[in-house]
Amino acid sequence: MENNLASRLAHIAPFHVMELMKMAAALESQGRHLIHMGIGEPDFTAPQIVIDAAAKAMADGRLQYTSALGVPALREAISNHYAEKFGLNVPASRIIVTAGASAALLLACAALVEAGREVLMPDPCYPCNRHFVAAFEGKAKLVASGPEHRFQLSDQMVREHWTSDTAGVLLASPSNPTGTSIAVGELVKIIASVKERGGFTIVDEIYQGLSYDAPPFSALSLDDDVVIINSFSKYFNMTGWRLGWLVVPERIVPELEKLSQNLFICPSSIAQHAALACFSPEALTIYEKRKAEFKRRRDYIVPALRELGFGVPVMPDGAFYVYADCSRFTNDADAFAKQVLNDAGVVIVPGLDFGPATASSYVRLSYANSMENLQEAIVRLRKFLAQPA
Structure with a gap:
């Protein structure tokens, strides 16, 4: 064997x-x-109101499979969250609820990474990110980034390291392990350079809710083609519930739905119904x-x-x-x-x-x-x- x-x-x-x-x-x-x-x-x-929502979902027998894209009410709630917290119009039709941010990254890499193609990411970065690329036989190309660049990729690094084999970039802002974010101006330039070269930009925003020194910000405000990863684990304190989401361009939603149907069927129904309570004022x-x-x-x-x-x-x-x-x-x-x-x-x-x-x-x-x-x-x-x- x-x-x-x-x-x-x-x-x-x-x-x-x-x-x-x-x-x-x-x-x-x-x-x-x-x-x-x-x-x-x-x-x-998770706050008690979220736990109570999970208990109610179980008591009410709301335990069946859901849509592979997620419970419609939760997709709408996430859409409303972007509107209220960031002032962004992100239609629920672009939001895919996933079995954690890990499943979101897996789906994104399954859809975008071709065998043998490179994906640029900073060194240091979260190890699983490069392993998701490797799982689909792509090549994670780590670019050393020190404190002078906040341990993040810069536009200059992207342009210098981009080759005919490069498919896109995978960023995280704020980042694990460094807790640092990419400056907005730098991110604008990175997205433009990647787009100019016909590549994709994935931005992991799972720590987005835990940003301390600047107003709330999402890369979605910069370009509708950016693929966003987010999660209920960190800001919403639901690590073991395994629930996250993707925001993608409308045109690729059917492709990701097809992948999600085959790879996961759906995220946890209980976790989804519980997560609706995350957006309550309490x-x-x-x-x-x-x-x-x-x-x-x-x-x-x-x-x-x-x-x-x-x-x-x-x-x-x-x-x-x-x-x-x-x-x-x-x-x-x-x-x-x-x-x-x-x-x-x-x-x-x-x-x-x-x-x-x-x-x-x-x-x-x-x-x-x-x-x-x-x-x-x-x-x-x-x-x-x-x-x-």
Whole structure:
């Protein structure tokens, strides 16, 4: 059987973060108390109004398959959300509800990525993005991007690295692992350059609701041909519910519907009916309070890490991550993260997963944890770093 495995598997690397989580779980099983700053998951769960909506859907027997495009009422609710929060007219007919942002990315890559074609993305970036491209036998072409470019692609990079084999770009704003967004002016130029070359632009906006330093913004305001990925996981605190959405040009909706019918049938009916409650005034008030709490944590953790000697060359403006330069302490971020786990009891993630450019010198820390735990993590890290080498 082993010899029958598809060759594409060779291009998909293990998710090292999850291996680190296994190590953490083993320590916790021995009674160790760990502070988790590893996994990118809100420490808040869905508000009660959303849970109640799920319970009502089950009690009412609304458990059947839905349309592959999603429950019409939810598509309309997302459309209204774009109108109310961003002032954008995004017809519900362009919105496809998916089984999480992962399914949205899978559908987008299935529809747009040809075998052997390249998709440009920054290094560092979320590892699964390049693996979705590889799953459809495309080639993720990582372009090293440092703090001077906010760890994002620039228009100049796109133009310099575009070849006859390039099909498009896959961006994330705000980004995992860096928490940085692409400047609007730069994004305008990138989209124009890609369009001029006949390519596609996919923008992952799953952290869009968690942007702290500028008014709410979506790339949909720049061009109707941009493919947008979004999710109920982060801002809406519904990670395990596995619900997301795509916004695509109207002309390709039937093609994506066909793919969704065959690959997924439909997203979870219960999660969809529950998600309708996310857009209620009660839920939105809760989400905005939680967003303010994430910003408060960011404003604590970044100066605290800098005071310890970590480099944070770019203030993260969104998501709940700090991408920190640890080269003052080590030239092996992977070994450093494991030592911090074992000796300090703090879970952080090495740059290894996010691309070779920053693999050895950066670590990602998530501040999706209570302020009390973040403060304790800084105490533990200070003690750890004070130990003689």
